[in-house]
Amino acid sequence: MPGHHRLAPWFEEFLVHRSTAKPSPNTLKAYRQDYRSIADPLARAAGVALAELTVEVIGKGSMRAAFADYARSHQAASIRRCWSTWNMLCEFLFTADAIVANPMSSVLRPKVPKTLPKAFRADSVERLITTLQSPDEGGTRAWAERDFAVILTGLLTGMRAAELIAVDLGDLRDDASDGAGSAKVIHVHGKGNKERVVTVEPVVVDVLGDYLASRSERFPDTVRRRSSTGAGPWDRFRASDPMFVGRDGQRITRGTLQYRVERAYRRAGINGDRAKGALVHQLRHTFATAMADQNVSVYTLMRMLGHESMNTTQRYTTGAGTAVRGAAALNPAYELVGRSAASRDAGSHE
Incomplete structure (x- = not known):
């Protein structure tokens, strides 16, 4: 004692x-x-x-x-x-x-507000994705591939800022439930040291691959020495390397992540649409709301977001059951990214 x-x-x-x-x-x-x-x-x-x-x-x-x-x-x-x-x-x-x-x-304490979390509207999401795929001509520290990859990952997985910072390349693995082998899962190290698995569809994997290719060009000294010349972007780094890095090639900091997200919002003209104080968390709110709009079950969404309390999740949804990967794939943002990618491919062949 x-x-x-x-x-x-x-x-x-x-x-x-x-x-x-x-x-x-x-x-x-x-x-x-x-x-x-x-x-x-x-x-x-x-x-x-x-x-x-x-x-x-x-x-x-x-x-x-x-x-x-x-x-x-x-x-x-x-x-x-x-x-x-x-x-x-x-x-x-x-x-x-x-x-x-x-x-x-x-001792009195403030009541928890019961208003629903504020999410971006579909048109705001479309403007954000379109902006991220265009050059940041006024940015002195622009890295389009990295910004697109980290913001898209947050938007389509609902990962928290701390989780995006902590994720390593080895945390992205094949989805055993996907027979085609094109989808991946990210093993997320969540709040309170709790782990969960989130699904990413092929379009996000492709965006991450483009980012890693640009990263190997920016920081050739961080590429594995034994990787062959023709190795794919995922083979050029160690599993223990951070997924997202800053301009120094080291694990991205919270300040850098939040700054790049806010700059993307400002460029897209949607900064005024977000909740006060919400930057990366605005992406999480948008993800959760999109899932709720697809009638995803509260139990499934609770797993996807890594919530401990069902009451927290119920702010978003009271829907019925859907499988986790199927629920994630319903996110309308996937259609927007795919549409933009198709437009780029068509333009490159003209």
């Missing part, structure tokens, strides 16, 4: 307790951030250093005051997350007999 009733050692014990749930590094970072956000005002109010703060300061009045201070400079989503962290911490302290009761039920 942590000694002297100091809160900091108890918090470290709480993290050990939570470790059995296999939280991701981002989740652990959020726990620590949320702890400091409330512990700091608690320490100031008690007139002690943060390291000397004790569990005795945790009560209804002190927690309400600390959260009121926090709420003045933070958004509703941050307040809800911080409340959740401290609710788990206080429940842990109560179970360990370190406090007499969990006071968090007396």
